[in-house]
Amino acid sequence: MSDARVLVLAPIGRDAAVAVALLGRNGLAADAVEDLPELTRELAQGAGAAVIAEEALSGDGLDDLVSWLDGQPPWSDFPLIVLANGHKGVRSPRAFERLDRLRNVVLLERPLHAESMVRAVRSALNARRRQYEARDHLARSREELERLVIERTREREEALALLHEAQKMETIGQLTGGVAHDFNNLLTPVMGSLDLLRRRIGPDDARSQRLVETALQASGRAATLVQRLLAFARRQDLQPRAVDVGELLAGMEDLVRRSIGPTVEVVVRAQSDLPSARVDPGQLELAILNLAINARDAMPTGGVLTIEASICANDDPHPARVPAGSYVRISVSDTGEGMDEATLRRAVEPFFSTKGLGKGTGLGLSMVHGMAAQSGGDLQLASTPLVGTRADLLLPVADEVAAPAEKNHYDAVAPARSGTVLLVDDEDLVRRGTAEMLIDLGYSVIQAGSGAEALRVLRAKDTAVDMLVSDYLMPAMNGADLVMEAAKLRPGIAALLITGYANLTQGLGNELPRLAKPFRQAELAARIAELLAGKSSEAPMAAQASA
Template identity: 55%
Template sequence: MSRCAYADVDVDNDRFWIRSDYNAAGIQSSAGTYSLDLFGPRAAADMREGRTLIVHDVGAELGPSEGLEMFRGIGVDAIICCPLVKNGRLTAMMAVHQDQPRDWLPSEVMLVREVVERCWAHVERVGAEMRMRESEERLRLAVEHADIGFWDVDIVHDTLIWPPRTKAMFGIQADVPVTIQDFYDGLHPHDRDATIEAFTAAIDPERRALYDVDYRTIGRDDGMIRWVAAKGRGVFDAAGRCLRVTGTAVEVTARKEAEEGLRELNATLEGRIANAIAEREEVQAALRQSQKMEAMGQLTGGVAHDFNNLLTPIVGTLDMLQRRGVGGEREQRLISGAVQSADRARTLVQRLLAFARRQPLQPVSVDVAKLVNGMGDLVASTTGPQIRVVVDAPPDLPAAIADPNQLEMALLNLSVNARDAMPEGGTMRISACTEWVSRDHRSRLPTGDYLCLSVADTGIGMDAPTLARAVEPFFSTKGVGKGTGLGLSMVHGLASQLNGALTIQSSPGLGTNVELWLPRSMTLPTSAARIDDAQERHSLRGIALLVDDEELVRASTSYMLADLGYRVIEASSGEEALQLLGTGQHVDLIVTDHLMPGISGTDLARRVRNARPGTAILLVSGYAEHEGLDPDLPRLTKPFRKSELAASLSQLGKTS
């Protein structure tokens, strides 16, 4: 033969390309693009219908309109051409050419057909391999980017194929060979039976089920537990025997954890809603209680202020009558009873102001250990022999910021409550210590160093409802006439006013522990002033300007000042006092109320200090807001006796 050519046919079944051919010496290549119809109806029909075209002599067998010109144009005088028809379409052609007429023998035709069939098989195999490589590459890229592992179980040869990603799901390194046993060993014990059952159903010729199962694995090398979602199907032969099972595996640990979290949320939803509602109700109850306490504080503070103004002339007048011995024995007994009632009223008002956090405190650095140890004997003498009093206050305790007089009263109130809680006797422990208050402490105080004074008893204790109301004013469990119900509320108000806190721990039958938390002082303790007759007799003498908007208070205070040796000038307001001073009136002392209409006592004192430096000033108050008071200004609390006024003036003379 002179040429062997191979051609690919277009989808239109007409155009074809000879991409390459074999040519004998002196024969030109036929490579190029052609139209099948131009080679005549005989050639076109044979090719499209899958018949071998055999032409012995082109010139003798084909006419001018039967493709003669096209065959001779490429130097063909005899031809054997075999078609390849796939899926009803002419796909390719392979031909043997002769450049002269030739009587093709049957054996030659058979040989060409065998060669062509082998070539077709080779081309198909190469194409299939190429397509498979492309498909495998696409699958590999897809699997790698989708974090999907695949697996192939050869049932016949009992082998397992796992890529590195699938091995990683079982905690196995990429270069380690695996067997079917590795799969079984890596299954979580709780999931092994269900997984094996699903695989058995997939290889069963009768069931041929889809292998679709989620299971946990335990990493062979790292021990980690992972969730895997696996899917696959069995491949069966004609006899129904399962040859292999192939499929994919995806790690779904994150999804399973999210699903479990969601299930837990759903399972606890009702409980969490109930807790949220309970917390909200608790917060609302606390808010209502706070608002109620604040309203009561404002009310009692205002009432206490008026009471102090009423009690000041009563206490002062009774004190003078008692000192002067007015009347006979009967009158003195009546005056003494009135003094005791006035003192009780005075104590009640002080407790009301303490609860309202509006008492005029004079916080100083207090030696807590000395104060507590000093009160031990007093408390023990008032509790009786059935109660054992234990005092524990180390002498090296740092000082606290407090008003010593009010602190003594608070400890005394707590001790009385502890005594009353032990009608059958018991032990009362009064202790003091330092403690670092951290976040979420029971006192709810800012983080820092504090002193804790506690009064604990082994008495009857309190249940939860009683404990919740313990600091409410006028709430008492002692019965009618046995208590005012202001003891704990007074201590609570004092603690709050000193930037401290009050905490109570109690259980029925186990006793009560009340803790008073006070800020620690960075300065040395201040010695408390003592009131004695010598101080009362000592006076500065001179002219005193008395300023108060209450006429009765001015009258009683004026009598006291006159008894102490002062000549008194009275003013009913701060404005009137400034007018007197503006006239050039000389004064040695100014005694002024704090809370007055118009100019307050503190403002008056500030103006006097600017205009007349060195003038002695004493501020008298029964009610005051913190921000309205000058902390450096000496103060005397209403109501007061002559001796208390004398002591304050004596201290004033020492500092002026």
């Protein structure tokens, strides 16, 4: 190996031949050179060390040797062993200058013992070998660094892409929430006007009754769609309550079928004696829809999607990380591609997705998992590659029975109570439509287009106001702030907030009675009658607000 050989330059007599022979007998490869130019040429071919008689340094070619030494790469410091002439400390300045120019020099004074020379050469070769090892280590480190740079660059690009997707989804969510809120405002007077028309149409006009009923059913479905959009935008007022999961799945079946397309067979079934689950129904619908769409994406060529609801306990085959007790289990399973163990472990991580860029945000399962945890339940995943995936959503059983669907009460309009309602809404169309419903119920109505205008009415001592009905989201002053100010001016006044999506968790918002848009006349009538009947019990809350 040329990088391990020793070059010997000793121009006088047989010194070079003797040195080469000595090194050879000790297992060291050595070659003799005649002068400095040849030494420099051989160094370029590869060597581990060089032995140079001091008298050879006074010949031609020293500058070329020094240039070669100065041009070494950063990892290299070629070792030279110089056999001194026996000056015994009396060396000319010129001789010192030549030695200093050679950089890495070990000086051996002659005469020297053969063993000393062999040991010096071995030491030089060992030092040179360490330099080669450092070179290789640096090369590996550089390759590793380049690999890490490439990997970090790729991860950064992926993170930026995910951030872009998240920002895009946030923008879509904000746009969806705004559009859905405006759509709720439009639906409110539509549904209210249809209710008023139906009450004015005589029972003998069956055709008109059917037309109005069809319009009411269509607007009801539109209201349900808006609630799903608001759930997607996370702008709805989230309130866990007892939910009939079987009824909810039956109501969602058509939506699921239309969402996943004709290539996937949908099977929906629920246990007959299933208890109610305590959960926010809007969040639950969104979670089930997310799981269904994930299942569809895992079955690009078609398959079977099964959605089941049953009762389970902690000793079931799928133990949950939840307290002991009974749970309603909603299972969404598919016959798709499945996931390996590594993918399954990361499936609920935010922004983790196996879909291509632009085809998913990686937030679906994490949102479902978060919803389950916040509801006191859990999300369990099981999957086998090429067999399919099963997602078990466990929800706590409610202590109470789920209330009947609102549609069963649409026709039951509560009898009116006499009184004056101060109605506040910045949307003229919504305010006028709501006022017509209240007037039809027999109430006197004072309309205000802003919180400031409503406060002016309340400051007028000669104006009787029995109840304040206000929109929540309004410019300058929202409905919750208006109620707080109203309580200071009229202690004990009954109040009702009407909202399309506000999450009322600040101030009085979490305690105030509220009615979600869009609403039917029967809902409005029942809520107002209930609040006016219990007006005295609302006084402590109003007094607290005025404190």
